[in-house]
Amino acid sequence: MTSQSLLLLAAFLAALLVLAYPLGIVLARVGDGGAVPGLGWLARLERLLYRMAGTGADDGMGWKRYAVALLSFNVLGALFVYLVQRVQGWLPLNPQAMPNIAPDSAFNTAVSFVSNTNWQGYSGEQAMSYLSQALALTGQNFFSAATGMAVAFALVRGFSARSAKVIGNFWVDITRSTLYVLLPLSLLFAVFLMGQGAIQNFSAYKDVTLLDPVTYSQPKNGADGQPLKDDKGQPVMETLTATTQTIAMGPVASQEAIKMLGTNGGGFFNANSAHPYENPTPLANFMQMLSIFLIPAGLCFAFGRMVGDLRQGWAVLGAMTLIFVVCTVFVLGAEQQAHPALHAMGVDQTASALQPGGNMEGKEARFGISASALFAAVTTAASCGAVNAMHDSFMPAGGMIPLLLIQFGEVIFGGVGSGLYGMLVFAIMAVFIAGLMIGRTPEYLGKKIQAYEMKMTSIAILVTPLLVLAGTAVAVMLDAGKAGIANPGAHGFSEILYAFSSAANNNGSAFAGLSANTPFYNGMLAVAMWFGRFAMIVPILAVAGSLAGKQRLEANAGTMPTHGPMFVSLLVGVVVLVGVLNYVPALALGPVVEHLQLFTK
Amino acid sequence: MDIVFIGAIVAFFAVTCAFAAACDLLGGRS
Numbered sequence: 001m002t003s004q005s006l007l008l009l010a011a012f013l014a015a016l017l018v019l020a021y022p023l024g025i026v027l028a029r030v031g032d033g034g035a036v037p038g039l040g041w042l043a044r045l046e047r048l049l050y051r052m053a054g055t056g057a058d059d060g061m062g063w064k065r066y067a068v069a070l071l072s073f074n075v076l077g078a079l080f081v082y083l084v085q086r087v088q089g090w091l092p093l094n095p096q097a098m099p100n101i102a103p104d105s106a107f108n109t110a111v112s113f114v115s116n117t118n119w120q121g122y123s124g125e126q127a128m129s130y131l132s133q134a135l136a137l138t139g140q141n142f143f144s145a146a147t148g149m150a151v152a153f154a155l156v157r158g159f160s161a162r163s164a165k166v167i168g169n170f171w172v173d174i175t176r177s178t179l180y181v182l183l184p185l186s187l188l189f190a191v192f193l194m195g196q197g198a199i200q201n202f203s204a205y206k207d208v209t210l211l212d213p214v215t216y217s218q219p220k221n222g223a224d225g226q227p228l229k230d231d232k233g234q235p236v237m238e239t240l241t242a243t244t245q246t247i248a249m250g251p252v253a254s255q256e257a258i259k260m261l262g263t264n265g266g267g268f269f270n271a272n273s274a275h276p277y278e279n280p281t282p283l284a285n286f287m288q289m290l291s292i293f294l295i296p297a298g299l300c301f302a303f304g305r306m307v308g309d310l311r312q313g314w315a316v317l318g319a320m321t322l323i324f325v326v327c328t329v330f331v332l333g334a335e336q337q338a339h340p341a342l343h344a345m346g347v348d349q350t351a352s353a354l355q356p357g358g359n360m361e362g363k364e365a366r367f368g369i370s371a372s373a374l375f376a377a378v379t380t381a382a383s384c385g386a387v388n389a390m391h392d393s394f395m396p397a398g399g400m401i402p403l404l405l406i407q408f409g410e411v412i413f414g415g416v417g418s419g420l421y422g423m424l425v426f427a428i429m430a431v432f433i434a435g436l437m438i439g440r441t442p443e444y445l446g447k448k449i450q451a452y453e454m455k456m457t458s459i460a461i462l463v464t465p466l467l468v469l470a471g472t473a474v475a476v477m478l479d480a481g482k483a484g485i486a487n488p489g490a491h492g493f494s495e496i497l498y499a500f501s502s503a504a505n506n507n508g509s510a511f512a513g514l515s516a517n518t519p520f521y522n523g524m525l526a527v528a529m530w531f532g533r534f535a536m537i538v539p540i541l542a543v544a545g546s547l548a549g550k551q552r553l554e555a556n557a558g559t560m561p562t563h564g565p566m567f568v569s570l571l572v573g574v575v576v577l578v579g580v581l582n583y584v585p586a587l588a589l590g591p592v593v594e595h596l597q598l599f600t601k
Numbered sequence: 602m603d604i605v606f607i608g609a610i611v612a613f614f615a616v617t618c619a620f621a622a623a624c625d626l627l628g629g630r631s
Contacts, residue, residue, distance in 0.1 A: 067621050068621070071617055071618060071621075072614075075610060075611065075614035078610045078613075079607065079610055082606065082607065082610065086603060103602040103603055103605070104602075104606070107606035107610070110610065111610070111613070451628070452627065452628045455627050455628075456624060456627070459624070526609075530613045530617075531613075531617070534613075534617045535617060535620055538617060538620055538621045538624055539624055541621075542621075
């Protein structure tokens with residue numbers, strides 16, 4: 001690992017803190033229903049929207065009504081996204097005459113964008129019309145992020161309320177989150193990205209003649225669209241020569257901004273943030289990483305303010321940061337090391353003024369190892385899923401960390417809202433374990449944690465491992481699952497494990513290599529995405545409803561402090577232990593075996 | 602095929618609502 005890597009990480013964390021702290025003030029006002037500084041002029045529009053929807057800011061909901069409103073909103077969103085894709089060929093803003101999306105792919109994409117996963121089985125510039133991208137997909141980028149914020153606010157109100165029957169109003173939460181946070185930030189960030197070179201137009205694609213013809217090899221596909229394989233199971237390659245290139249256009253900047261801020265991650269282009277029109281400069285790359293963590297970090301401060309003790313927010317943020325830094329340093333170190341196969345051939349892989357050294361396969365030369373490895377850690381710690389390098393090409397140990405960060409449950413900053421409510425679930429688990437150890441009824445923020453909260457917490461924690469491990473097991477047992485593997489052996493297993501981990505934890509990034517746009521994977525991953533999102537949200541809302549109805553007890557001499565280093569250590573321990581216990585056997589079959597195969601030859 | 606996938610989305614919604622009802626039966630207060 002180079003000093004440049006450490007400096008980049010330090011600068012990133014410092015900039016994040018500077019931006020997230022004031023944002024936390026705004027988010028707390030959004031969550032508690034107060035006037036938002038600087039955006040008071042939007043209050044009239046907010047009231048107009050409530051009148052049109054037939055609801056009121058003071059119309060509180062119990063957790064069941066809140067859950068039904070949330071589910072209804074999201075199922076309608078899924079149906080809308082599905083239908084737009086299915087008829088896009090007959091709709092305007094389609095200069096490339098993209099045909100209607102196939103039903104299974106449209107289904108997968110609809111569930112993917114509604115669940116804030118943004119897993120993409122399709123290639124954006126080759127499949128989606130501008131209308132589908134801008135209206136259906138970008139729209140859901142806003143609404144899925146706002147849904148996550150709404151659940152986080154509901155849970156925080158559960159802690160801060162005193163014997164209340166309601167946890168807020170879903171329509172108010174989603175309106176205020178979109179109007180006061182996501183829209184203004186996205187507007188600012190989109191303009192910034194356009195300033196850096198991201199494109200924003202509705203033009204037809206441009207055909208240009210290459211200065212020099214390019215000869216390249218690529219896997220050959222059969223009549224069924226799947227990669228052909230030889231007798232040894234290796235992909236059959238074909239050699240092609242290109243003399244022209246088609247440059248894809250589109251309204252990129254507006255989708256890119258909310259893609260990062262909403263921790264969505266679904267790229268306008270197939271290459272995602274490795275594409276120069278999505279991520280034009282090193283500064284844009286740095287700001288994209290910041291924008292992924294901005295709202296999740298700001299929500300930690302908002303949480304502290306809303307429960308009346310900012311130290312609680314610092315404790316949650318501290319636990320997230322600690323795990324993030326350790327994991328990031330590991331990825332940076334793994335990617336900077338020399339590849340043994342290249343080393344044996346005498347290739348110089350040392351970092352110098354002329355080259356980044358280390359493992360540059362699948363990485364953008366513009367970003368090098370530091371900004372690619374940090375981006376990978378950020379996008380998988382948060383449930384973003386945008387990529388500026390191909391995780392499939394990382395060293396086995398380097399690729400294992402993004403996988404593990406996803407498998408921790410997307411609580412290391414995590415998704416917008418989902419990171420905070422996921423981490424608070426682990427905090428409930430931590431105080432429960434501490435209560436068992438010292439023989440007292442566990443309390444968190446003055447609320448007693450009793451049997452019902454623990455049942456719901458257990459369900460919320462176990463839903464995603466169940467979906468990931470069962471889905472992976474089914475896929476590796478069936479021919480339809482194994483057919484999508486590009487690389488046989490341990491790496492192929494990692495591709496499938498990554499796909500299900502990414503889908504069920506609503507990350508959306510892919511290990512690449514896996515041909516997942518098939519009826520089997522479109523269906524299986526859709527199940528993982530939907531239930532990984534909403535079967536976790538439901539018990540969390542139930543916890544919020546249960547906690548809201550309880551008295552808030554004053555701290556006394558027997559209360560375990562939940563704002564100090566001891567609690568942060570306990571919280572980190574619980575997150576790591578649950579993640580490791582769930583996934584170590586599966587990881588041992590994938591990246592661990594691959595690492596041993598590579599370094600013991 | 603559209604009816605199959607639209608039906609699947611609606612089924613996801615129905616199953617999740619049933620799951621919420623089951624969570625409530627485990628003892629939650631509204």
